Amino acid sequence: xxxxxxxxxxxxxxxxxxxxxxxxxxxxxxxxxxxxxxxxxxxxxxxxxxxxxxxxxxxxxxxxxxxxxxxxxxxxxxxxxxxxxxxxxxxxxxxxxxxxxxxxxxxxxxxxxxxxxxxxxxxxxxxxxxxxxxxxxxxxxxxxxxxxxxxxxxxxxxxxxxxxxxxxxxxxxxxxxxxxxxxxxxxxxxxxxxxxxxxxxxxxxxxxxxxxxxxxxxxxxxxxxxxxx
Amino acid sequence: xxxxxxxxxxxxxxxxxxxxxxxxxxxxxxxxxxxxxxxxxxxxxxxxxxxxxxxxxxxxxxxxxxxxxxxxxxxxxxxxxxxxxxxxxxxxxxxxxxxxxxxxxxxxxxxxxxxxxxxxxxxxxxxxxxxxxxxxxxxxxxxxxxxxxxxxxxxxxxxxxxxxxxxxxxxxxxxxxxxxxxxxxxxxxxxxxxxxxxxxxxxxxxxxxxxxxxxxxxxxxxxxxxxxxxxxxxxxxxxxxxxxxxxxxxxxxxxxxxxxxxxxxxxxxxxxxxxxxxxxxxxxxxxxxxxxxxxxxxxxxxxxxxxxxxxxxxxxxxxxxxxxxxxxxxxxxxxxxxxxxxxxxxxxxxxxxxxxxxxxxxxxxxxxxxxxxxxxxxxxxxxxxxxxxxxxxxxxxxxxxxxxxxxxxxxxxxxxxxxxxxxxxxxxxxxxxxxxxxxxxxxxxxxxxxxxxxxxxxxxxxxxxxxxxxxxxxxxxxxxxxxxxxxxxxxxxxxxxxxxxxxxxxxxxxxxxxxxxxxxxxxxxxxxxxxxxxxxxxxxxxxxxxxxxxxxxxxxxxxxxxxxxxxxxxxxxxxxxxxxxxxxxxxxxxxxxxxxxxxxxxxxxxxxxxxxxxxxxxxxxxxxxxxxxxxxxxxxxxxxxxxxxxxxxxxxxxxxxxxxxxxxxxxxxxxxxxxxxxxxxxxxxxxxxxxxxxxxxxxxxxxxxxxxxxxxxxxxxxxxx
Numbered sequence: 001x002x003x004x005x006x007x008x009x010x011x012x013x014x015x016x017x018x019x020x021x022x023x024x025x026x027x028x029x030x031x032x033x034x035x036x037x038x039x040x041x042x043x044x045x046x047x048x049x050x051x052x053x054x055x056x057x058x059x060x061x062x063x064x065x066x067x068x069x070x071x072x073x074x075x076x077x078x079x080x081x082x083x084x085x086x087x088x089x090x091x092x093x094x095x096x097x098x099x100x101x102x103x104x105x106x107x108x109x110x111x112x113x114x115x116x117x118x119x120x121x122x123x124x125x126x127x128x129x130x131x132x133x134x135x136x137x138x139x140x141x142x143x144x145x146x147x148x149x150x151x152x153x154x155x156x157x158x159x160x161x162x163x164x165x166x167x168x169x170x171x172x173x174x175x176x177x178x179x180x181x182x183x184x185x186x187x188x189x190x191x192x193x194x195x196x197x198x199x200x201x202x203x204x205x206x207x208x209x210x211x212x213x214x215x216x217x218x219x220x221x222x223x224x225x226x227x228x229x
Numbered sequence: 230x231x232x233x234x235x236x237x238x239x240x241x242x243x244x245x246x247x248x249x250x251x252x253x254x255x256x257x258x259x260x261x262x263x264x265x266x267x268x269x270x271x272x273x274x275x276x277x278x279x280x281x282x283x284x285x286x287x288x289x290x291x292x293x294x295x296x297x298x299x300x301x302x303x304x305x306x307x308x309x310x311x312x313x314x315x316x317x318x319x320x321x322x323x324x325x326x327x328x329x330x331x332x333x334x335x336x337x338x339x340x341x342x343x344x345x346x347x348x349x350x351x352x353x354x355x356x357x358x359x360x361x362x363x364x365x366x367x368x369x370x371x372x373x374x375x376x377x378x379x380x381x382x383x384x385x386x387x388x389x390x391x392x393x394x395x396x397x398x399x400x401x402x403x404x405x406x407x408x409x410x411x412x413x414x415x416x417x418x419x420x421x422x423x424x425x426x427x428x429x430x431x432x433x434x435x436x437x438x439x440x441x442x443x444x445x446x447x448x449x450x451x452x453x454x455x456x457x458x459x460x461x462x463x464x465x466x467x468x469x470x471x472x473x474x475x476x477x478x479x480x481x482x483x484x485x486x487x488x489x490x491x492x493x494x495x496x497x498x499x500x501x502x503x504x505x506x507x508x509x510x511x512x513x514x515x516x517x518x519x520x521x522x523x524x525x526x527x528x529x530x531x532x533x534x535x536x537x538x539x540x541x542x543x544x545x546x547x548x549x550x551x552x553x554x555x556x557x558x559x560x561x562x563x564x565x566x567x568x569x570x571x572x573x574x575x576x577x578x579x580x581x582x583x584x585x586x587x588x589x590x591x592x593x594x595x596x597x598x599x600x601x602x603x604x605x606x607x608x609x610x611x612x613x614x615x616x617x618x619x620x621x622x623x624x625x626x627x628x629x630x631x632x633x634x635x636x637x638x639x640x641x642x643x644x645x646x647x648x649x650x651x652x653x654x655x656x657x658x659x660x661x662x663x664x665x666x667x668x669x670x671x672x673x674x675x676x677x678x679x680x681x682x683x684x685x686x687x688x689x690x691x692x693x694x695x696x697x698x699x700x701x702x703x704x705x706x707x708x709x710x711x712x713x714x715x716x717x718x719x720x721x722x723x724x725x726x727x728x729x730x731x732x733x734x735x736x737x738x739x740x741x742x743x744x745x746x747x748x749x750x751x752x753x754x755x756x757x758x759x760x761x762x763x764x765x766x767x768x769x770x771x772x773x774x775x776x777x778x779x780x781x782x783x784x785x786x787x788x789x790x791x792x793x794x795x796x797x798x799x800x801x802x803x804x805x806x807x808x809x810x811x812x813x814x815x816x817x818x819x820x821x822x823x824x825x826x827x828x829x830x831x832x833x834x835x836x837x838x839x840x841x842x843x844x845x846x847x848x849x850x851x852x853x854x855x856x857x858x859x860x861x862x863x864x865x866x867x868x869x870x871x872x873x874x875x876x877x878x879x880x881x882x883x884x885x886x887x888x889x890x891x892x893x894x895x896x897x898x899x900x901x902x903x904x905x906x907x908x909x910x911x912x913x914x915x916x917x918x919x920x921x922x923x924x925x926x927x928x929x930x931x932x933x934x935x936x937x938x939x940x941x942x943x944x945x946x947x948x949x950x
Contacts, residue, residue, distance in 0.1 A: 083330050090329065099266035100259020102449070104399045105483050105869040112399060140259035153257035157249055160837045164674030164707030165256030166399040172257055193876040198869065200399050200450050202673050202844030204877045206837060 002087055015131045061132065070110075073098060074142035080129070087114045088123035100169040111190045111197030112170040114159065114177075115139045121177035122194075140169035143176065147223035151217035152210070158214060161206030167199040171208050175211060183224035230746035231732040233725060235828055235897065236687065242753075243687040243794030245889070247833040250679045251693065252672070254446070264419040265400050269407060273302050273325040273472055273701065275465050275479035278339050279489070280314040281319055283348035283551035283862025287312050287321065295324055298338055299452035300331030300620060303471035307464055308632075313346070313674045315523045316553050317863045318488035323464045330579030337491060347883060348551040348862040352520040353390070353494060353927075358548055362377070367529045368544035376538030377512035381503030381877050384512075385580050389569040390497030390855040390927040391910065393520065395487045396558060397521070397872060400449020402490045403480030406466040410474070412436070414466055416457070419480075421451040422710035424669035427703040430901055431460045434466055443703040451673045453557035454491030454713045456710055484867035492519040492855060493558035494851065496528060496565035497927070500573040508581055508588050513541035515569065520548040521555030531562050534570035536595045537646055551862055552855075559714060559845065560645060564910050565901075566751040568928060571641040571911035576924060579623040581855045585915065586616055599799040603642055606801040606823040613884050614803045615823040618800040624922025633810055636818065636918025641911035642802045647826065647900035648796030649718025649787050650709030656727035657782040659737070662773040664696045666727075670708035670720055671701055675715060675902055683830050684721045687727035692751035706784060714900025718794030719787045721830055721898045726783025726793075736782060741773055743950040772820065794897045800824040802843070802908040804916040810939065813932030815851055815917055818872065820909075825888035827899035832887065839885045846909020848875040854929050879914040 046129065051058045063084030071078050071088075073096065080095040090107075091096040092115070101124050108126040115124045116138040143150035152175045155165035163166040171194070178185055178193035185193065190211055199207070218224045236244065255261040262906050292304045307320045314321075322339050327330035349362050378384055404418040414434070420426055420443075427441040449453070465479040481490055496519035503512035513533045519526075528545045578588035590607060593600040611617065619627050620638045627636040629857075657665045662947045666685050672678055678698045699705060709719055736747035737756055743750070743765055751760050758766035768773075787794065803820040822839050852873035856865040866872045917935070917943045918924045925938040 011418065048905075083328065085330060086328075093266070094268065097268050099262065099268075102263075102399070103265065107483075107868065107870075109869040110399070140257075142257050148252060149257065153254070156257045157253040159252065160253070160833050162250075162253065162674075163837060163841055164251075164258050164399065164448060164450045168256050169259040186500055195879045197397075198630065198874045198876060199844075200397055200452075200874060202841030202848075202875075203837070204844055204875075204880050205840040205883050207877060 008128055026203060035159065037101050044119050070131055071129065072135065073137045073139060074139060084130055085127050087129040088115070088137070091195050092124065093127035098139055098141060102166050102169060104166065110167070110168050111174055113174040114170040114197065116173060116177060121174050140172055143172070150176065151221070152179065152214045155210040155214035155217065156207070159209040160205045161203050161210040163201035163203055167197060171197050171199070171207060172190070175214060179214055179218050180224045183218040185211070230736060230750065231688070231729040233729050233754070233793065235725070235793065235894070236256060237547070238894065241684045243688060245832060248627065248679060248683060248831050250676045250834055251682050251698070252678050259383035260918060261409045262405060263400050263447045263449050264417050267405055269361060269405055271475035271607070272476040272478055273327060274329040274332040274407065275323055275325045275468060275477045277320050277338045277461055277485070278322045278324070278341070279485060280317055280319045280343070280875035281351055282314060282343055282345055284316045285314045285343040286346060288344050290322060292322065295335040295338040296811065298326070298331065298774070300334040301335045302325035302326060303468050304335065304339070305464065305468050307460065316489070316498040316551050317942055318485060318553055320460055320464065322466055323441055323461070323697060324337070324471050325468050330941070332813065333770070342823060350550050350552050350857040350862050351391070351859050352518065352548040352550055353497060355497070355518055362549050364525070364549055365546040366546040368542065369529050370542045370925055374512050374514055374542045377538070377868070378501070378503045380512070381511045382506040383577070383578050383580060384501060384503045384881070386499065386501045387498050387573055387576050387641065387901060388497070388925060388926045389572045391495055391565045391568055392395040392928060393495045394493045394849050394853045394873065395855055396452045396454035396491040396556065397489065397874065398450035398452065398454060399484065402480040403457060403478070404462050404465055404490070405476050405478045406462070406469045407476035408469055408474030412440050412632060414441045416441065416466070419448055419455060420447070420464065420669060421789050422456040423671045423701055424707040424802040425456050425710055427713060430463065433458065433463045445671060446700045448671055448673050451711070452559050453561065453712060456557070456712065461537040472508065479630050483869065487855070487872055488864050491556035491558070492522060492553060494526050494555045494565070494570065495519045496553040498569045500569060502573050502577050503711035504577055504869050506581070508578065508583050508591050509788040510536065510538045510574065510577070510592050511540065513538055515543045517544065518546040518548055519565070519688040521737045522550055522552035524554035526555060527553055528562055531566035531601060532570055534563070534566040536574065536592055538595055543589065552857060557905040559842070561642060563645065563903070563907040564849070567641060567643050567907045572914050572918070572924065575639065575915040575918065579844060579918070582622060584620060586611055586620070587638065594885045598731060599644065599758045601795070602799040602888070603801065606799060606825070610640070610801045610803045610821050610823045613823070613886060614819055615807055616803060616811060618722035619805065623919050626920065627805070632924065634807050635810060635920040636803050636805070636807045637916045638803065638914025638917070639912050639917070639919055640801065641908035641915065642715040642801050643904055643905035643907035644799055644906065645714060646796035647714035647718065647903065648900060649794035651718070652708040652723035652787045653706035654708050654720070654723035654727040655782055656724065656731050656785065657780050658731055658773055658776065659780045660773055660776050660778060662695070664691065664722065665699065666696060667699045667705040668708050668720060668723070669700070669703050669705040670716065673710055673711050675716065675838060676831055677720065679834055680717055680830045681720055681724050684724040685728050688725055690754055690756065692755070713854065714903045716896045717830060717900050721791035722787035722789065723785040725785065726787070726789050728785045729787060730783040731781055734783065735772060735776065739767065739775060740773040742775065743767065746859055757901055762865055792897055794899065795827060796803060796899060798825050798827070798899055800904045800908060804909070804912040806913060806916040806920060808917055808920045808935060810921065813935035813939070815935060817847055817879065819882045822905050823886045823888065824894050824901065826896045826901040826903050826904070827896040829887060829889055830898060835887060836885050836900055838901045840883055842902070843883055844880055845906050847880055847913065849928060850913040851875070851879070851929050851931070852912045948950050
C-alpha cells in the first residue's frame with residue numbers, strides 16, 4: 001500500500017467516525033476518495049467547507065457537491081462549476097464545449113483524450129478538473145493559427161493519418177509533445193511516445209509517414225528540442 | 230453532351246488522383262463534431278443499468294430510491310420483472326439526470342432482484358458444449374466427396390479457428406434524442422445508416438416516419454456494428470418524452486460497447502483436404518461450429534473459401550451462448566472462412582513439400598472467373614515481398630532466422646462483392662456558379678465526402694473547392710447504409726448521373742447562345758466550350774449566370790442508365806513474420822497487399838482503406854479476443870487494457886498495390902472496405918506455420934497459443950490449442 005493509499009484509508013475511517021455527520025449522505029466511496037485525495041495536495045477556495053482529521057491535523061475536504069473552478073485553457077481563463085469527481089476531460093467536453101479531446105476508454109489506456117498540461121502530454125480522463133487548476137492546459141483546438149494548420153496537423157492531413165478521426169486529436173497532441181521534445185525522434189522514441197495512443201481504423205501507416213513529415217518541418221523551422229513550460 | 234459513363238483515363242481531372250480528404254482539416258483540429266461531442270441545450274445524461282448475470286430472471290425492480298436522487302429527471306424500466314435475461318450487459322432500466330455523475334449514481338440506486346439461471350458462454354471446445362446449446366446443424370454437399378477422398382493421393386486433417394472479437398468502435402454507440410414538440414423527434418445518432426434509421430425510430434415509437442429527423446456529421450467508427458437504432462436508442466427517445474422532451478445524451482460506456490454493441494462470430498472447424506501428388510486439390514470436408522452469442526448466423530456456403538474443388542462437403546452447427554448478439558463485422562463470414570480454408574490448403578502444400586505460391590497458382594482454376602486476376606495479383610505480391618528469395622520450406626526458417634527467432638512467409642487470397650447500393654443525389658448549381666450536393670449518406674471514415682466532391686468536380690470540370698457537400702441528414706435524398714463496401718459505388722454513380730443531367734440541361738440552354746448544339750458542348754477547366762473548338766467557350770460563372778435566377782437542381786439515382794458500378798473483386802496478401810520460439814511472441818516484419826476494386830475515385834483514401842484493413846488484420850491475428858469467464862458468465866476484458874488492439878509499433882512494414890488500368894477501370898466503381906480485411910488472418914497464420922514448423926490452430930496467435938502449438942510439434946498435425 002502506498003502512502004497516499006494509507007492516507008485515503010485514514011481519511012475514510014475518520015470520515016465514517018465524524019460525529020457531526022458531515023459526510024453522511026450522498027458521499028460515495030469514489031467521490032469521497034477523489035475529493036479527499038485532491039484536498040491533500042491542492043488548496044482551493046470553495047463553498048460549503050468540510051473538515052476531516054487526518055494524521056492528527058484538520059484537513060479541509062472538497063465535494064462531493066459542485067465547486068467553482070477556473071482553468072487556463074488555451075491561454076484563456078475558463079470557469080466551470082463541477083463536482084470534484086469530474087475529470088478534466090469531462091469538464092472540457094461537457095461544461096466548456098471544447099470537444100477535440102475524445103472520451104474513448106476513460107481510464108488512461110487509449111490516449112484519445114490527450115491534452116498538454118504545462119507542456120507535457122497527459123490523459124485528461126485521468127486528471128481531475130480541480131487538479132488542473134493553476135496549470136496551463138493546451139488542447140488540440142489551440143494548435144492551428146487561423147486557417148494555417150500546425151505542422152503536425154498538416155502532416156496528419158497530407159498523409160491521410162486518419163480515417164474516422166476519433167483518435168486523431170489525441171495522436172496529434174501526442175505527436176506534437178514528442179516533437180517538441182525530440183524534433184528528430186528515433187524509432188524507439190516514436191514507439192515510446194506514441195505507444196500510448198490507439199487507433200481502431202488502422203491509420204498507423206499514415207501516422208508513421210506523418211511523423212516523418214512533421215519532424216522535417218520541425219527541423220526546418222528550428223522548432224522543438226526542448227520541453228515547453 | 231455529357232455522358233454517364235466514366236471518363237477515359239486521360240480525361241480524368243480528379244478521379245483516380247491522390248486527394249487528401251476534404252474533412253481532414255476539421256478532424257486534425259478537433260473541429261469535426263461527432264455525436265459524442267454534441268452538447269444540446271438543456272441536455273440530460275442517460276445511463277443504462279445492465280444485467281450483471283449472463284442468464285437470469287428479473288424478480289423485481291425498485292426505482293424509488295433512484296427517482297429521489299439529486300438531478301434525476303426520469304427513470305424507466307426497460308425489461309419488466311418476469312423477463313428472462315440472456316446475456317450479461319442486457320438492458321434493465323434507464324435513467325436521465327442533469328449531470329453524468331448524477332445519472333450514474335441514480336443508476337446504481339436502482340434495486341433489482343434476479344433469479345440466477347444456468348449459463349453457457351464458452352463454445353471453443355465442441356465436446357463440452359451442452360446439447361441444448363447446439364442448434365440444428367446444416368450441411369451442403371457438392372459432387373461426390375467420399376469418392377474423391379478415396380481417389381486422392383494424399384489426405385490431411387487439421388483444426389482451425391477464430392475466437393470472437395468485438396468491433397470496439399472508438400466512438401461508442403449512442404445518440405442524443407429530443408422532442409422538438411409533442412409529435413417531432415430529433416435524433417443525433419452515431420450510425421452507419423442515416424437514411425434508414427429515422428423510419429426505424431418512427432416504427433418503434435408508433436409515429437409517422439416523417440416526424441423523425443436524424444442527423445450525424447461525423448462518425449467515430451462502425452465496422453458493421455452501427456446499423457440498428459438499438460433498444461437503448463428507442464429507450465432514450467421514450468425517456469426524453471418522460472423528461473419533458475429534453476435532449477438526452479446516451480452514449481455507451483466502454484465496457485458496454487465491448488459487451489453488447491457487436492461482435493464477430495467465432496468459427497472453429499475440423500477440416501479434411503485431399504489432393505493429387507502434383508498438388509491438385511481434389512476434395513474438401515469441413516465440420517464447423519461457431520457462435521454469434523444469442524444471435525444466429527449462417528455459415529454454410531462459405532467453405533472452402535474462394536478455391537472450390539468440385540467434390541466437397543461442409544457442415545456447420547450454430548452454438549447459442551449467453552453472450553451479446555453478433556453483428557456484421559467487416560466482410561461478414563469471410564475472414565473466418567478464409568483462415569480455415571487457406572490454412573488447411575497451406576498445410577496440404579507443406580505436406581506435399583510444395584511452395585505455397587506454386588501450389589495456389591496450380592489450383593487457380595478452382596477460383597472460377599477471377600483466376601487471371603488472382604494470378605496477376607499473386608505474381609505482383611510475390612515480387613513486392615521478394616517471395617522467391619525469402620521463402621523456405623516449412624520449419625527451415627527464412628533468411629534472417631536464428632536458433633531462437635524463426636522467420637516465415639505466408640499468403641492468402643480473398644474475394645468480395647462491393648457493388649454500389651441504391652442512392653439518390655441532389656446536385657444544385659447556383660446562378661453564381663457555386664455547386665451544392667446533398668445526400669442522406671454518412672462517412673465512417675472512408676472518405677465519403679471526398680468521393681462525392683471528386684465525382685461532382687470531375688464531371689462538371691471544376692476545382693474541388695467549388696463544391697459544397699452536405700451529408701448526414703435524413704432530410705437529404707435517400708442513400709443506402711454503409712455496409713458491405715457498397716457505399717462508394719452507390720454514391721459515385723448517383724452523383725455522376727446528377728452532375729451529367731445538370732450539365733446537359735445547361736448545354737440545352739447555352740447551345741443557342743454559343744451558336745452550336747448541346748451535344749457539341751463539354752465542361753472542362755471551369756469552362757463550357759465547344760468540343761474541338763475551345764475558342765467558342767464561356768466561363769463557368771458566365772454559363773451559370775445564364776441559368777436565370779433559379780438554381781438548377783437535378784436528382785441522380787443508382788441504379789440507373791449505364792453500369793457505373795459492379796461487384797466482385799480479388800485480392801492477395803503476403804505476410805513475413807518472425808516468431809520467438811522461447812516467448813511465443815509473433816512480430817510482423819513485412820506485409821503486402823494487392824487489391825483490385827474497379828475504377829478508383831481517390832487513390833489516397835482507397836489505399837488507406839487497404840492499409841487500415843491490414844492493420845485490423847494484424848490486430849485480430851495476434852492480439853484481440855473476447856474473453857468470457859465460464860464461472861460468472863461475464864466478459865473479462867471489456868476495456869482497452871485487456872482487449873488488445875495493435876499499436877503503432879506492432880505493424881511492421883506495409884506495402885499496398887492497387888490493380889488499376891485496363892481490365893479494372895472499365896468495371897466501374899467497386900467498394901474496398903471489406904476485401905482487404907479478409908486475408909490477414911490466413912496470411913499471417915500461414916507465415917507463422919512456415920516459420921515455426923507447426924500450425925497454431927486458432928487466432929489470435931497469442932504467445933500462449935504459439936507455445937502450445939510448439940509443444941505439440943512432432944505429435945499429430947493440426948493439434949488443438
